Amino acid sequence: MHSVEIRNLDLSFGGLGVLKNLNLDIREGEFLVLLGSSGCGKSTLLNCIAGLLEVTNGQIFINGRNVTWAEPSERGIGMVFQSYALYPQMTVEGNLSFGLRNARMPKAEIEKRVTRAAEILQIEPLLKRKPAALSGGQRQRVAIGRALVRDVDVFLFDEPLSNLDAKLRADLRVELKQLHSRLGNTMIYVTHDQIEAMTLADRIAIMRGGVIEQLTSPDEIYNRPVNKYVADFVGSPSMNFMEGVIDGGIFRVGEARIPLDRYRASGRGDMSGPAWIGVRPEHVVTGDAAEGAAYAAEVPVELVEPMGSDTLVWTTFEGSRFRLRMDGQSQVRKGDRMRIGLALEQSSLFDSASEVRL
Amino acid sequence: MADPGILGSTLPAADAVRERLSGPHGPRPKRALSGTNIMLYGTLLIVAMYYLLPLYVMLVTSVKGMPEIRLGNVFSPPMEITFQPWVKAWAEACTGINCDGLSRGFWNSVRILIPSVILSIAIASVNGYALSMWKFRGSELFFTILILGAFIPYQVMLYPIVIMLREAGLYGSLTGLVLVHVVFGMPINTLLFRNYFAAIPSELFKAARVDGAGFWGIYFRIVMPMSLPIFVVALIIQVTGIWNDFLFGVTYISSPERYPMTVQLNNIVNSVQGVKEYNVNMAATLLTGLVPLVIYFASGRLFVRGIAAGAVKG
Ligand SMILES: Nc1ncnc2c1ncn2[C@@H]1O[C@H](COP(=O)(O)OP(=O)(O)OP(=O)(O)O)[C@@H](O)[C@H]1O
Numbered sequence: 001m002h003s004v005e006i007r008n009l010d011l012s013f014g015g016l017g018v019l020k021n022l023n024l025d026i027r028e029g030e031f032l033v034l035l036g037s038s039g040c041g042k043s044t045l046l047n048c049i050a051g052l053l054e055v056t057n058g059q060i061f062i063n064g065r066n067v068t069w070a071e072p073s074e075r076g077i078g079m080v081f082q083s084y085a086l087y088p089q090m091t092v093e094g095n096l097s098f099g100l101r102n103a104r105m106p107k108a109e110i111e112k113r114v115t116r117a118a119e120i121l122q123i124e125p126l127l128k129r130k131p132a133a134l135s136g137g138q139r140q141r142v143a144i145g146r147a148l149v150r151d152v153d154v155f156l157f158d159e160p161l162s163n164l165d166a167k168l169r170a171d172l173r174v175e176l177k178q179l180h181s182r183l184g185n186t187m188i189y190v191t192h193d194q195i196e197a198m199t200l201a202d203r204i205a206i207m208r209g210g211v212i213e214q215l216t217s218p219d220e221i222y223n224r225p226v227n228k229y230v231a232d233f234v235g236s237p238s239m240n241f242m243e244g245v246i247d248g249g250i251f252r253v254g255e256a257r258i259p260l261d262r263y264r265a266s267g268r269g270d271m272s273g274p275a276w277i278g279v280r281p282e283h284v285v286t287g288d289a290a291e292g293a294a295y296a297a298e299v300p301v302e303l304v305e306p307m308g309s310d311t312l313v314w315t316t317f318e319g320s321r322f323r324l325r326m327d328g329q330s331q332v333r334k335g336d337r338m339r340i341g342l343a344l345e346q347s348s349l350f351d352s353a354s355e356v357r358l
Numbered sequence: 359m360a361d362p363g364i365l366g367s368t369l370p371a372a373d374a375v376r377e378r379l380s381g382p383h384g385p386r387p388k389r390a391l392s393g394t395n396i397m398l399y400g401t402l403l404i405v406a407m408y409y410l411l412p413l414y415v416m417l418v419t420s421v422k423g424m425p426e427i428r429l430g431n432v433f434s435p436p437m438e439i440t441f442q443p444w445v446k447a448w449a450e451a452c453t454g455i456n457c458d459g460l461s462r463g464f465w466n467s468v469r470i471l472i473p474s475v476i477l478s479i480a481i482a483s484v485n486g487y488a489l490s491m492w493k494f495r496g497s498e499l500f501f502t503i504l505i506l507g508a509f510i511p512y513q514v515m516l517y518p519i520v521i522m523l524r525e526a527g528l529y530g531s532l533t534g535l536v537l538v539h540v541v542f543g544m545p546i547n548t549l550l551f552r553n554y555f556a557a558i559p560s561e562l563f564k565a566a567r568v569d570g571a572g573f574w575g576i577y578f579r580i581v582m583p584m585s586l587p588i589f590v591v592a593l594i595i596q597v598t599g600i601w602n603d604f605l606f607g608v609t610y611i612s613s614p615e616r617y618p619m620t621v622q623l624n625n626i627v628n629s630v631q632g633v634k635e636y637n638v639n640m641a642a643t644l645l646t647g648l649v650p651l652v653i654y655f656a657s658g659r660l661f662v663r664g665i666a667a668g669a670v671k672g
C-alpha cells in the first residue's frame with residue numbers, strides 16, 4: 001500500500017492553474033524530496049496534501065484513505081514550515097502540546113509524548129522557554145517536535161532549513177536523516193537546496209510549472225536526467241551543453257566529430273538529427289584519462305576557480321562555454337592549453353526539438 | 359525594562375570599562391539659553407497654555423460660590439473653596455421634572471457603554487479575523503461594502519434608523535441605542551482588526567489548523583493573545599466615541615429618564631429657568647468628561663506596554 005497517493009490533482013487560484021493533472025505515489029517510509037525553481041508549485045502541492053488548500057480537481061489518499069475533503073488534523077500529517085510558525089505566546093512545552101490538547105488527549109499521555117519528543121530532539125532544557133528566547137536552530141527543532149508528538153504517518157516539510165546559516169543547516173540535515181531512519185515515517189520535503197535533495201532523498205521529484213518532470217532516485221536524476229530542463233536544473237556547477245547534429249552514430253559540432261558508440265541510449269528517441277549533448281563538469285576528463293575517452297581535444301584555459309577540494313576550469317569548446325572540474329591540487333593556470341576528453345558513458349543527449357533524452 | 363542609565367552606574371564591569379575610556383568624558387555640555395531653545399520652549403508653553411487655561415478656569419470656577427463668581431474675575435483662584443457645586447451637579451441639579459442631578463445620566467451612559475463596547479469589539483474582531491484569515495469567495499467584496507459604510511455621513515441615516523427601530527419596537531430604549539452604536543462602530547473597527555490580523559504570518563495559522571484548532575480555537579488561543587494592543591486601541595476608540603456621543607442619544611432616546619450623560623449635561627447647562635449657575639455647570643461638564651479621561655490614562659499605559667511586548671516577540 002502506498003503511504004500517499006495523488007490522483008489527477010488540479011489546483012488553480014482564480015483562473016491560474018498552478019498544479020496540472022498531477023499524479024504521485026509515495027511509498028511507506030519513503031523520503032521524497034520535491035525540488036524545483038521558485039513558483040513551480042511545490043508549496044502548493046504540500047498544502048494540498050496537508051489539506052490547507054482546497055483542490056480544484058482530483059483526489060488524495062493517505063494510507064489508503066481518501067482524505068481529499070478531510071480536515072488537516074484528521075489526515076495523519078504533521079507539517080514543518082520555513083518560518084517555524086511557533087505560537088509566540090506559548091512556551092515550548094505549550095507549542096508541543098497544543099495539537100494534543102486540541103485532540104483532548106489525557107494529561108499523562110501528553111506529558112509522556114512531549115518528554116519523548118523533547119528527548120529525541122534534545123530540547124529538554126528549553127521546555128519552559130518562549131520561542132522568542134530560542135535560536136533559529138532550536139526553533140526549528142521545536143517545530144519538528146510539534147509534528148513528532150502527534151505521532152503522524154506523514155511529515156511534510158516546506159523548506160525547513162532555509163532560514164538557517166550554512167553550518168547549522170548541514171548539522172540539522174544530518175539530524176533529519178537520522179530522525180527519518182529512527183522513526184521510519186514517510187517524509188515529503190520541499191527544498192531549493194540541491195545538496196539537501198541529493199543527500200536526504202530516497203527519490204526526488206523535479207517539478208516545473210505545476211508538473212512533475214522526473215521522479216526517481218537521486219543517482220538516476222543526476223546521471224540520467226529525462227530531459228534538458230532536469231539536466232540543467234540539477235548539479236552545481238551545471239552541465240555543459242553544445243548543440244549539434246547526430247549523423248550515423250557521430251555527433252557533429254563545429255569541426256568536432258564525437259563518436260557515440262559508448263553512449264547508453266535510452267531508446268526513447270531517434271538517434272539522428274539535431275540534438276544537444278550535455279556533459280557534467282566532472283565528466284570532462286584530463287591528463288591520461290583524456291586519451292582513453294571517447295573523444296579528446298585540446299582547449300585553452302580561460303579562467304581558474306579554486307574551490308578548495310576541487311578546481312573549476314573555464315574554457316571554450318567548439319564555440320560553447322565549457323566548465324570542467326579538476327581536483328584541488330592541479331596546477332593549471334590561465335593561458336595554458338590542455339587536453340580534455342569527454343566521458344560519453346556518463347553524458348546525455350537530448351533531442352533539439354523536444355529536449356527529451358535520447 | 360531597567361533604565362540603562364541606572365544599570366550602567368550600578369554594574370562594576372561597566373565602571374571598569376568607563377575607567378579605561380581615555381580623554382574627557384561625561385555628559386555633553388548643554389547651552390541653556392540658545393535661540394532655538396527659547397523658540398521651542400516658548401511655543402510649547404503657549405500651546406500648553408492654550409489647552410490648559412480653559413481647564414484651569416473650569417476647575418477654579420467649579421469650586422467657587424456664586425457670590426464670588428459674580429465678581430467676574432474668572433482667572434483668580436478661589437478665595438473660599440466649596441464642593442457644593444459638584445455635589446449639586448452630581449445629585450441635585452434639575453432637568454425637567456427630575457432633580458437627581460447628573461447621576462441618572464451617568465448610570466444610563468454606563469448601561470449604554472458597557473454592552474455597546476463589548477458587543478462592538480467582539481463582533482468587529484471576529485469579523486476582522488474571518489476576513490483576514492478565512493477568506494471566502496467574495497470576502498473582499500464584502501469587506502469593501504462594509505468599509506463604504508464608514509464613509510456615509512451619519513445624518514443621512516438618522517431618520518431611516520428611527521423608523522427601523524420603531525418597527526422593531528426598540529425606539530426610545532437603551533437596547534435600541536446600543537444596537538445603533540454597535541452597528542455604527544462596525545466598519546472602522548473591522549478595518550482596524552482586519553489590518554492588524556493580516557500582519558500575523560499565514561504559516562502560524564496553517565500550523566494551528568494542522569494542530570487541529572478550529573475557527574474559534576485559533577481565534578481565542580492564537581490570534582487574541584497575540585493582539586492585545588489592537589484590542590486596547592479599539593477599546594479607547596469605542597469608549598471615548600460612545601461616551602461622548604450626543605447625536606444618537608438625543609435622537610433615539612425619547613424620555614428624559616433614559617438620556618445619556620451628555621444629553622443630560624446639555625439640558626442642565628442650557629436650562630433657562632432661574633439664574634445661570636456657572637459653578638454647577640463647570641462641575642457637571644468636568645464630571646462628564648471624567649470617564650474617557652480615566653480610560654485613556656489607564657489603558658494608554660497598557661497600550662504602550664502591549665506594543666512593547668509585541669516588539670520583543672520574534
Ligand atoms: N494564494 C495564492 N493566490 C494566487 N496565486 C498563488 C497563491 N499562492 C501561490 N500562488 C501562485 O502559485 C504558484 C506556485 O506557488 P508556490 O508557493 O507553490 O511555489 P513554490 O514552488 O513553493 O515556490 P518557492 O520555492 O518560491 O516557495 C506561484 O506562481 C504563485 O504565484
Ligand SMILES: [Mg+2]
Nearest residue numbers: 042043044158
Ligand atoms: Mg514554497
